[in-house]
Amino acid sequence: xxxxxxxxxxxxxxxxxxxxxxxxxxxxxxxxxxxxxxxxxxxxxxxxxxxxxxxxxxxxxxxxxxxxxxxxxxxxxxxxxxxxxxxxxxxxxxxxxxxxxxxxxxxxxxxxxxxxxxxxxxxxxxxxxxxxxxxxxxxxxxxxxxxxxxxxxxxxxxxxxxxxxxxxxxxxxxxxxxxxxxxxxxxxxxxxxxxxxxxxxxxxxxxxxxxxxxxxxxxxxxxxxxxxxxxxxxxxxxxxxxxxxxxxxxxxxxxxxxxxxxxxxxxxxxxxxxxxxxxxxxxxxxxxxxxxxxxxxxxxxxxxxxxxxxxxxxxxxxxxxxxxxxxxxxxxxx
Amino acid sequence: xxxxxxxxxxxxxxxxxxxxxxxxxxxxxxxxxxxxxxxxxxxxxxxxxxxxxxxxxxxxxxxxxxxxxxxxxxxxxxxxxxxxxxxxxxxxxxxxxxxxxxxxxxxxxxxxxxxxxxxxxxxxxxxxxxxxxxxxxxxxxxxxxxxxxxxxxxxxxxxxxxxxxxxxxxxxxxxxxxxxxxxxxxxxxxxxxxxxxxxxxxxxxxxxxxxxxxxxxxxxxxxxxxxxxxxxxxxxxxxxxxxxxxxxxxxxxxxxxxxxxxxxxxxxxxxxxxxxxxxxxxxxxxxxxxxxxxxxxxxxxxxxxxxxxxxxxxxxxxxxxxxxxxxxxxxxxx
Numbered sequence: 171x172x173x174x175x176x177x178x179x180x181x182x183x184x185x186x187x188x189x190x191x192x193x194x195x196x197x198x199x200x201x202x203x204x205x206x207x208x209x210x211x212x213x214x215x216x217x218x219x220x221x222x223x224x225x226x227x228x229x230x231x232x233x234x235x236x237x238x239x240x241x242x243x244x245x246x247x248x249x250x251x252x253x254x255x256x257x258x259x260x261x262x263x264x265x266x267x268x269x270x271x272x273x274x275x276x277x278x279x280x281x282x283x284x285x286x287x288x289x290x291x292x293x294x295x296x297x298x299x300x301x302x303x304x305x306x307x308x309x310x311x312x313x314x315x316x317x318x319x320x321x322x323x324x325x326x327x328x329x330x331x332x333x334x335x336x337x338x339x340x341x342x343x344x345x346x347x348x349x350x351x352x353x354x355x356x357x358x359x360x361x362x363x364x365x366x367x368x369x370x371x372x373x374x375x376x377x378x379x380x381x382x383x384x385x386x387x388x389x390x391x392x393x394x395x396x397x398x399x400x401x402x403x404x405x406x407x408x409x410x411x412x413x414x415x416x417x418x419x420x421x422x423x424x425x426x427x428x429x430x431x432x433x434x435x436x437x438x439x440x441x442x443x444x445x446x447x448x449x450x451x452x453x454x455x456x457x458x459x460x461x462x463x464x465x466x467x468x469x470x471x472x473x474x475x476x477x478x479x480x481x482x483x484x485x486x487x488x489x490x491x492x493x494x495x496x497x498x499x500x501x502x503x504x
Numbered sequence: 505x506x507x508x509x510x511x512x513x514x515x516x517x518x519x520x521x522x523x524x525x526x527x528x529x530x531x532x533x534x535x536x537x538x539x540x541x542x543x544x545x546x547x548x549x550x551x552x553x554x555x556x557x558x559x560x561x562x563x564x565x566x567x568x569x570x571x572x573x574x575x576x577x578x579x580x581x582x583x584x585x586x587x588x589x590x591x592x593x594x595x596x597x598x599x600x601x602x603x604x605x606x607x608x609x610x611x612x613x614x615x616x617x618x619x620x621x622x623x624x625x626x627x628x629x630x631x632x633x634x635x636x637x638x639x640x641x642x643x644x645x646x647x648x649x650x651x652x653x654x655x656x657x658x659x660x661x662x663x664x665x666x667x668x669x670x671x672x673x674x675x676x677x678x679x680x681x682x683x684x685x686x687x688x689x690x691x692x693x694x695x696x697x698x699x700x701x702x703x704x705x706x707x708x709x710x711x712x713x714x715x716x717x718x719x720x721x722x723x724x725x726x727x728x729x730x731x732x733x734x735x736x737x738x739x740x741x742x743x744x745x746x747x748x749x750x751x752x753x754x755x756x757x758x759x760x761x762x763x764x765x766x767x768x769x770x771x772x773x774x775x776x777x778x779x780x781x782x783x784x785x786x787x788x789x790x791x792x793x794x795x796x797x798x799x800x801x802x803x804x805x806x807x808x809x810x811x812x813x814x815x816x817x818x819x820x821x822x823x824x825x826x827x828x829x830x831x832x833x834x835x836x837x838x
Contacts, residue, residue: 205652206652207652207653207655207656209656209659209660209663210652210655210656210659213659254629257625258625261621261622261625282662284662285659285662287595287621288595288655288658288659288662289655289659290625291591291592291595291624291625291628291655292651292652292655294625294628294629294632295588295628295629295631295632295651296632296648296651297629298628298629298630298632298633298636299632299635299636299644299647299648301633302632302633302636302644303644305639310633310636310637313633314630314633317626317629317630318539318540318541318544318626319541321541321544321622321623321625321626322541322543322544324622325543325544325547325619325622325623326543328616328618328619328622329543
């Protein structure tokens with residue numbers, strides 16, 4: 171266990187200390203690809219290895235750390251959560267279609283979309299089986315709830331496309347489902363499997379949820395800030411697809427733009443940009459309106475809320491690590 | 505329990521006798537749609553209600569009937585199997601794209617493909633959770649194996665498109681994965697949950713597998729025989745997509761066609777039909793070559809094999825019902 175009064179940690183240190191435990195999750199994920207069906211196994215391996223920083227498994231493990239930290243129980247659940255995330259990302263990408271494919275070589279460029287959809291299906295079902303292998307009904311219930319939330323959030327996003335009458339409440343509801351719910355569920359499952367007291371399970375779920383909200387808001391800001399090279403996909407994707415995210419919402423509301431400028435961006439969202447110049451102009455209007463900074467303030471407040479919750483946990487190394495992970499939500503390539 | 509020496513039953517009688525039990529599966533499936541997320545629930549209800557005869561749940565229940573027949577244990581597993589089947593059908597349809605949409609109003613016509621894919625994802629994961637709710641590791645292992653087989657079979661079909669060098673062995677391997685494995689798994693899971701002896705579990709799995717092979721061969725023959733109205737989709741779909749099924753394979757091999765005719769059909773498969781007339785000519789060449797009748801002989805042999813296996817079961821009403829279900833594989837709208 172840890173330094174009782176540890177100072178602030180940085181994310182790289184957390185990753186370094188957790189590397190052996192995360193490696194076990196990685197090994198468990200790769201076990202999923204060692205199948206008697208070589209066709210699926212090969213494709214699955216490519217899809218899984220293309221994955222990111224394993225933030226959700228990390229969160230699940232760290233939520234368990236202040237309590238009964240038993241890797242044998244935690245690893246299958248962490249692998250299940252990551253597999254669900256990867257599957258959902260893959261299907262999301264293949265549905266996004268052309269604009270994503272214009273970016274760096276994505277999986278859609280490597281495989282026929284049908285192949286990606288089918289292997290994604292396999293991953294969805296396997297993820298649920300991994301969660302089920304904990305044989306813990308409460309874990310299964312949380313997993314089921316996450317699954318419903320993600321699907322609900324993604325449907326909301328689909329139905330919200332090209333609509334400009336999106337409220338802050340709609341936006342928060344949608345990104346909670348699409349993104350924050352799985353962060354919340356990861357922390358909750360870690361705490362349940364570590365036999366944390368009920369109030370601390372709830373606290374860790376709320377921590378994960380708040381951190382997940384910050385994570386998605388930063389993602390939505392990055393879509394305006396980054397160049398294609400930085401985030402590996404073309405900038406302005408949300409605007410191009412007509413999805414109103416927090417920066418766009420704040421652009422409409424903060425009173426910095428003229429009514430002609432607002433009308434112009436509204437039209438790009440509702441009807442699509444007639445050409446690349448129009449898209450670039452809309453992006454530039456939003457970038458210079460102060461909306462990105464205001465959106466980041468929202469993300470910062472979520473991270474502060476998340477970290478404030480940690481005061482209710484035992485003062486352990488795990489707690490310090492959770493704080494570092496929450497801070498990381500803000501630090502990503504900004 | 506039943507008549508010890510029952511005479512042959514017909515499928516309608518089986519359906520009639522099993523109606524209350526199948527209704528419980530139906531209710532369990534609809535329970536899956538009563539969610540706190542109304543968006544998913546509504547779409548899910550439409551997708552589930554569009555389903556067919558519930559052949560796989562029927563097989564699962566009937567495989568349990570000669571043993572310890574406990575509906576409380578069987579119903580969640582039967583619902584899980586049907587949900588897996590429905591999800592896989594839905595994704596298969598949305599991948600087939602245009603040619604399917606030209607048929608009767610499909611789900612693709614009712615919903616945006618992205619919506620169907622997402623709700624299908626949800627169904628894949630929920631199906632695994634239903635299977636897991638049996639808390640029976642052996643059932644979970646069979647379910648996992650079915651899932652792998654289906655995905656493997658569908659990938660083989662994708663990779664086989666526009667290839668004419670398909671052997672009988674390739675074809676059987678592919679349809680076992682795509683279709684027969686889930687029939688085999690349904691019967692196996694029913695027998696496991698009913699605590700049948702191991703040799704009878706194996707027997708029932710083989711019965712389901714043989715019946716499933718017949719079922720898919722008949723399906724592949726129907727694709728040549730039926731008019732659009734009879735099977736609810738345009739005839740000649742397989743030929744159009746360049747998928748070599750048993751009738752096409754036998755057309756190439758049975759020596760009834762001239763080498764010019766064979767070359768013509770080969771070209772349609774490898775390069776696609778240049779127009780509707782070419783497709784119609786290829787269809788007609790196969791129809792008049794005797795290949796459909798020969799393919800049905802294969803199906804008949806599978807059904808005979810399946811029924812011969814039943815001799816190893818206790819002589820119960822369940823056994824007679826299984827025989828009637830096997831016969832039904834041949835009787836579908838021919």
